[in-house]
Amino acid sequence: xxxPAGRARQLTIVGVGLIGGxxxxxxxxxxxxxxxxxxDREHSEAxxxxxxxxxxxxxxxxxxxVEAADVxxxxxxxxxxxxxxxxxAPYLKPGCVVTDTASTKARVVDWAEEILPASVRFxxxxxxxxxxxxxxxxxxAKLFQGATWCLCPGxxxxxxxxxxxxxxxRAAGARPFFVDPAEHDSYVAAVSHLPFLMSVGLVRLAxxxxxxxxxxxxxxxxxxxxxxxASGDPVMHxxxxxxxxxxxxxxxxxxxxxxxxxxxAIGGDGADLERAFSEAKAARDDWVEARKRRAETT
Amino acid sequence: xxxPAGRARQLTIVGVGLIGGxxxxxxxxxxxxxxxxxxDREHSEAxxxxxxxxxxxxxxxxxxxVEAADVxxxxxxxxxxxxxxxxxAPYLKPGCVVTDTASTKARVVDWAEEILPASVRFxxxxxxxxxxxxxxxxxxAKLFQGATWCLCPGxxxxxxxxxxxxxxxRAAGARPFFVDPAEHDSYVAAVSHLPFLMSVGLVRLAxxxxxxxxxxxxxxxxxxxxxxxASGDPVMHxxxxxxxxxxxxxxxxxxxxxxxxxxxAIGGDGADLERAFSEAKAARDDWVEARKRRAETT
Numbered sequence: 001x002x003x004p005a006g007r008a009r010q011l012t013i014v015g016v017g018l019i020g021g022x023x024x025x026x027x028x029x030x031x032x033x034x035x036x037x038x039x040d041r042e043h044s045e046a047x048x049x050x051x052x053x054x055x056x057x058x059x060x061x062x063x064x065x066v067e068a069a070d071v072x073x074x075x076x077x078x079x080x081x082x083x084x085x086x087x088x089a090p091y092l093k094p095g096c097v098v099t100d101t102a103s104t105k106a107r108v109v110d111w112a113e114e115i116l117p118a119s120v121r122f123x124x125x126x127x128x129x130x131x132x133x134x135x136x137x138x139x140x141a142k143l144f145q146g147a148t149w150c151l152c153p154g155x156x157x158x159x160x161x162x163x164x165x166x167x168x169x170r171a172a173g174a175r176p177f178f179v180d181p182a183e184h185d186s187y188v189a190a191v192s193h194l195p196f197l198m199s200v201g202l203v204r205l206a207x208x209x210x211x212x213x214x215x216x217x218x219x220x221x222x223x224x225x226x227x228x229x230a231s232g233d234p235v236m237h238x239x240x241x242x243x244x245x246x247x248x249x250x251x252x253x254x255x256x257x258x259x260x261x262x263x264x265a266i267g268g269d270g271a272d273l274e275r276a277f278s279e280a281k282a283a284r285d286d287w288v289e290a291r292k293r294r295a296e297t298t
Numbered sequence: 299x300x301x302p303a304g305r306a307r308q309l310t311i312v313g314v315g316l317i318g319g320x321x322x323x324x325x326x327x328x329x330x331x332x333x334x335x336x337x338d339r340e341h342s343e344a345x346x347x348x349x350x351x352x353x354x355x356x357x358x359x360x361x362x363x364v365e366a367a368d369v370x371x372x373x374x375x376x377x378x379x380x381x382x383x384x385x386x387a388p389y390l391k392p393g394c395v396v397t398d399t400a401s402t403k404a405r406v407v408d409w410a411e412e413i414l415p416a417s418v419r420f421x422x423x424x425x426x427x428x429x430x431x432x433x434x435x436x437x438x439a440k441l442f443q444g445a446t447w448c449l450c451p452g453x454x455x456x457x458x459x460x461x462x463x464x465x466x467x468r469a470a471g472a473r474p475f476f477v478d479p480a481e482h483d484s485y486v487a488a489v490s491h492l493p494f495l496m497s498v499g500l501v502r503l504a505x506x507x508x509x510x511x512x513x514x515x516x517x518x519x520x521x522x523x524x525x526x527x528a529s530g531d532p533v534m535h536x537x538x539x540x541x542x543x544x545x546x547x548x549x550x551x552x553x554x555x556x557x558x559x560x561x562x563a564i565g566g567d568g569a570d571l572e573r574a575f576s577e578a579k580a581a582r583d584d585w586v587e588a589r590k591r592r593a594e595t596t
Contacts, residue, residue: 128518148515177515184516190504191517195524198496200578201556205549206488207581216585217446217475218482219489220426224589225523226493230582234575242568251503252561256554258499263550270540277532280498283505284528287514291522 008035011168012069014062014084016040016049018130019101020075021139023172024054029141030171039065049136063091071164073125074100078239081108085115094119097161099168101125103188103236104244105152105181112154121161122154124181126188127174132231145173146295152181175294189247193240194255197248199229306333309466310367312360312382314338314347316428317399318373319437321470322352327439328469337363347434361389369462371423372398376537379406383413392417395459397466399423401486401534402542403450403479410452419459420452422479424486425472430529440471444593447472450479473592487545491538492553495546497527 011027011034013020024036038055039062040046046058059065066072066088074084081102092098098120102108105124112122129147131138149169153162166176179187206215206223241248265272309325309332311318322334336353337360338344344356357363364370364386372382379400390396396418400406403422410420427445429436447467451460464474477485504513504521539546563570 128516130519147518150516179512179516183512187509187513187516190507191513191521194503195500195520197557197560198500198524200575201553201560202493202496203578203582204560204574205492205553205556207578207585209488211485214477214481215485215489216588218426218448218477218485219585219589220445221428222493222527223489224586225526226496227582227585228523229520230575230578231586232575232579234572234579237575238568238572241564241571245564248564249561252557252564255499255503256557258503259495259550259554262495262499262502263547266539266543266546266550270536273539274532274536276502277498277528277535280501280505280528281530281532284501284525287505287517287525288522288529290514291517 008033009070010035010037010068011071011073012037012039012059012065013055014039014065014072014074014088015076015080016046016054016136017075018134018136018138018143019127020073021049021052021054021136022141022143023073023075023101023127023168024049025052025139025141026144026172027168028053028056032167032171034071037065037069045136052136052139054136054139062087067091067093069093069096071097071099071168073168074098074102076102077233077236078102078104078108078243080239082111082115085111089115089117092117092120096120097164098122099125099165101127103192103240105150105184107243109152109154109181113156116156118156121157123157123162123165124152124154125165125169126150126184127169127172128192129174132228134233134236142173144169146291147174148177149174150184151176151178152184153178185244186247186250189244189251193244193248194251196229196232196237196240197252198255199227203227203230306331307368308333308335308366309369309371310335310337310357310363311353312337312363312370312372312386313374313378314344314352314434315373316432316434316436316441317425318371319347319350319352319434320439320441321371321373321399321425322347323350323437323439324442324470325466326351326354330465330469332369335363335367343434350434350437352434352437360385365389365391367391367394369395369397369466371466372396372400374400375531375534376400376402376406376541378537380409380413383409387413387415390415390418394418395462396420397423397463399425401490401538403448403482405541407450407452407479411454414454416454419455421455421460421463422450422452423463423467424448424482425467425470426490427472430526432531432534442467443471444589445472446475448482449474449476450482451476483542484545487542487549491542491546492549494527494530494535494538495550496553497525501525501528
């Protein structure tokens with residue numbers, strides 16, 4: 001959406017950490033014509049975002065940051081979003097487009113319906129990208145390149161609002177993917193939240209074992225990669241688990257059953273195991289290839 | 299051990315894939331003075347090893363490859379080792395040092411005691427390094443840099459043989475770690491074989507789900523890393539599981555209990571979860587740091 005002649009549209013990012021900061025960098029590089037304003041509860045993080053070029057300017061006061069905004073992107077941990085919505089609701093301009101980047105969507109869409117004024121248009125968002133380091137210092141303009149960006153329009157969202165949020169996702173190099181909030185939460189429970197918990201489980205199992213000293217010495221690149229997600233932000237992941245309990249617990253149970261099947265095959269003569277391993281390798285290799293092709297054609 | 303004046307000691311690598319090929323490259327670069335001979339059941343793989351500079355020459359015939367060898371390194375999948383030992387036993391020179399690079403050690407040490415002639419000195423080995431791509435095309439001289447190289451001397455090994463195998467590990471950039479074969483197998487079950495099975499389990503869970511098409515689209519770098527090990531060689535991993543059943547099944551059961559504990563915490567108010575995630579992050583970050591320091595001081 002081109003800015004109206006004469007003045008730039010204002011886009012305010014609330015929470016300029018890894019995701020908010022990377023979005024700011026990407027949008028400023030894409031030259032969509034937004035004036036990008038950054039706000040963060042941590043003043044030092046906001047200042048760093050300014051120095052790194054992730055925002056055009058910062059506002060230390062939340063009402064001042066959002067009152068003139070045409071678009072507000074809330075990029076905080078999930079559980080903070082309810083409070084942020086309450087804090088900013090009285091100050092939003094009528095017609096303002098609000099989106100977020102949180103890892104779960106059903107609760108966020110509910111909060112938007114409940115808290116945001118009817119004059120505001122909400123489109124939930126979730127870019128499928130990240131890394132285990134947090135904070136704006138780890139932000140990069142290319143973080144979303146080739147990624148899927150899930151979009152869950154609220155009941156207040158019209159076509160123009162949906163298109164504006166989709167164009168922001170595309171400007172960051174991602175592909176918009178429209179999905180129902182409950183389905184979104186089940187999908188990410190399987191491919192994102194369960195892998196995080198698997199990773200935490202392995203670290204706990206190994207590091208709380210009486211032989212950790214020896215295990216740590218023998219552990220190599222396989223252990224490093226299998227545990228990478230466990231180095232992620234504990235607060236963000238606590239929020240994810242608390243706002244996506246049912247889906248996560250369902251997938252954990254299904255995963256434990258899968259491990260039991262593998263354990264049974266290990267008791268066999270090896271033929272079933274080799275078949276299971278070959279099938280998994282083929283499925284994973286195909287997915288990696290398809291993902292590479294998608295990234296190249298974005 | 300310096301070569302005797304006048305002729306180079308011959309070191310034969312049986313199985314010049316990722317591990318055997320990388321060892322050949324590392325040893326030739328280190329200029330230990332060995333004449334490195336390569337043998338592989340797949341003639342094309344042996345030829346490729348020669349072209350890539352991983353061996354000085356190849357021998358297509360196993361007896362010819364080992365009969366003049368001072369050191370034999372068996373770098374095949376675990377289950378092939380029993381047959382390789384039977385095939386080469388009649389041709390080994392008295393005093394020859396035999397080692398291997400297989401992922402499990404108890405069975406290999408048993409096979410060595412049972413099959414190799416008493417005049418031969420066996421020191422089991424396992425470099426804790428690898429990647430998900432197999433074959434000599436993926437070999438690199440730096441593969442073992444900073445890695446732990448487990449060593450399990452057999453009853454026939456004297457100090458000179460142990461020192462020669464340790465010096466080979468050091469020349470490849472690794473750190474020798476002497477360990478009992480049964481303990482080795484339990485350690486690697488926890489930090490290497492369990493992570494592989496976790497990875498396979500996640501790929502199977504996701505890819506056999508009726509919603510895989512959507513999951514595949516939403517899956518991102520977290521899924522990629524959590525499933526990386528599932529792209530490993532199916533035959534190698536089948537052999538690992540079959541030769542290390544008891545330890546692996548014990549760790550799978552402990553891991554399932556760990557997941558059940560996490561599931562219970564997810565049902566709580568979030569405080570236990572955040573603590574669990576913070577502890578896991580700290581343990582994992584410490585391990586990564588210590589590993590980095592070890593690699594730098596190797």
